[in-house]
Amino acid sequence: MEKTDTRAANLSRRSIIKGAAALGAAGTIGALVPLRARAQGTALETKAAKLGFIALTDAAPLFVADEKGFFKKHGMTEVEVAKQSSWGATRDNLVLGSKASGIDGAHILTPMPYLITTGATTANNVQVPINILARLNLGGQCISVADEYKALKVGLDAKEFGKALLAKRLKTGKPVNAAMTFPGGTHDMWMRYWMAANGVDPNRDINTITVPPPQMVANMKVGSMDTFCVCEPWNLQLIHQKIGYTALTTSELWMNHPEKAFAMRADYVQANPNATKALLKAIMEAQMFCEDPKNRAEVAEICSRRRWINAPLEDIVDRLKGDFDYGTGRVEKNSKFQMRYWADNASYPYQSHDLWFLTENQRWGYLPPNLDTKSLIAKVNREDIWRTAAKELGVADKDIPKSTSRGIEKFFDGKVFDPANPKKYLDSLSIKYIKSA
Known part of the structure; x- marks a missing residue:
């Protein structure tokens, strides 16, 4: 097997916990000045951003935002969307930042901004604050x-x-x-x-x-x-x-579960609040485009291109349309389990979903049990920026969630996750590797 991400693969739980334990109390990461607390004009602070992606169909909103001109529509005329070789490379390039030949933001696995912010999965446990601005998709x-x-x-x-x-x-x-x-x-x-x-x-x-x-x-x-x-x-x-x-x-396993996120370095968000919002609007419009059934064939063709996934269209188009041949005789057309890019509040980054990922990372010993999850989520998850962007885009009020929680979640095996009581969920799981505080 090729091991291109050896550091991530071999990272010991001891070093993970050592790096993350510092967040056991609120405020151990340098306080970030919230966007909502700063008076800003409407002019873009920059027209440039460098965003990373992995060759996967749930990165399609970034491909579409570039190919269909949504970034340019919102004034971001110097956006580079750069392929990353692995999630480990994405992490490393986010840590570097674009000023050091890295990236400003990325299509990313939802837990990664937390693992990077806490230093749980970075070299020498360096803490690099990252903000989640949107969810890119559900399921898929x-x-x-x-x-x-x-x-x-x-x-x-x-x-x-x-x-x-x-x-x-x-x-x-x-x-x-x-x-x-x-x-x-x-x-x-x-x-x-x-x-x-x-x-x-x-x-x-x-x-x-x-x-x-x-x-x-x-x-x-x-x-x-x-x-x-x-x-x-x-x-x-x-x-x-x-x-x-x-x-x-x-x-x-979990109907319409949260999956990838669009995230940016927190220092980029702080320095460029209007540019950040412009990037987010472009991606949200791209998500709407990707969701529309009449666009799915075109989205598949865009994904197949060399600069993006570089794979045969026949490997992409069916499942992007929601048609699943499992290879066992089971075939589902327009499956209810297909990826959602915008429908069912797919773009909104529910804080309750971030809490589930943190809880599962605690379950498997990647994060310490005494982590102040509430404080951490408040630092990382910027759903407030999403709400502002949605209103400015003219998203209907009914399509903007009223709560930061989607509520109680149910899994295929009968387990229940209540965001108000994650400990009860953990206690219900028979196989777990929670480390001592």
């Missing part, structure tokens, strides 16, 4: 399984799959691997949740490894992993290359 990820297990037709119920993995491990004496894209990221959380809900301990029964999204199919082909979790087009490409099949879409 998949868990795929190698054709070696085709007869099992693995789905939400993975108990037989777990037995097969154990048998393989005992027979070969070698670890069986589940691949995700970044420790503590969304794909890591979906894979762990699915396995643990089926009684498979993701720390003991299987080896969880880090592989950049564009390298998933190639690594599955050479037998580097037995299952992986990633966005499109890599799950459908796996089927087209007759290497594996789709076990489930992640919205089957």
Whole structure:
């Protein structure tokens, strides 16, 4: 298996907790002056921004904002949207910032701004404040399984799959691997949740490894992993290359779950509040464009281009339209589990969703249990900027959430997450690795 993000993959939980524990009390990160507290004119402070992305279809709003001229429409005429080789590279380039040849913002796994802000996943645990400005999409990820297990037709119920993995491990004496894209990221959380809900301990029964999204199919082909979790087009490409099949879409685990975010370095947001809002408006308009069914074929074609995903259109278009052939005989047209870019409040960054990701990162020992999550979310999540941008775009009041919480969330295995009581949720989980404070 290729290991392009060795530092992230090998990061010890001890160093993670050491770096994050400093946030156990409020105010340990330098106070950020809120945008809402500063009097500003309407002129753009800059017309430039450098944004990163990974070759995935949930980055489509950034591709569309560039290709369809939405950035320019809002005065941001010098925006560079740059491909990143891995989520580790995205992290490192955000830490650098554009002034040091890095990036100002990115299409990013929702937990990463928190892991970077706390220093939990950065070199030497350096804390670099990052702001989440929008959610880019809901759902749209998949868990795929190698054709070696085709007869099992693995789905939400993975108990037989777990037995097969154990048998393989005992027979070969070698670890069986589940691949995700970044420790503590969304794909890591979906894979762990699915396995643990089926009684498979993701720390003991299987080896969880880090592989950049564009390298998933190639690594599955050479037998580097037995299952992986990633966005499109890599799950459908796996089927087209007759290497594996789709076990489930992640919205089957948690309907319309939050996924990627649009995030910027907090110092960029502070220095350029109007430019930040202009970038956000452009991306929000692109999300509306991506959501419209009549635009989906064009969005797929844009995604397939060399400068973006650089993959065959046939690997992209069906699932972008919401049509899923799981590769097992199961076929769903216009699936309710398809990715949402704007519908169902997909763009609004609910703070309650950020709290779930922090809670799951605590569950698996990536973040300490005494973390002041309320204070941290207030620093990172800038839903206030989203609301302002939405109003200025003319988004109807009914499409602007009245609360920062989507309320109680329910999962496929019957578990319930109440944002008002995350401890009760944690206590209900049988497999967890919470570290001592």
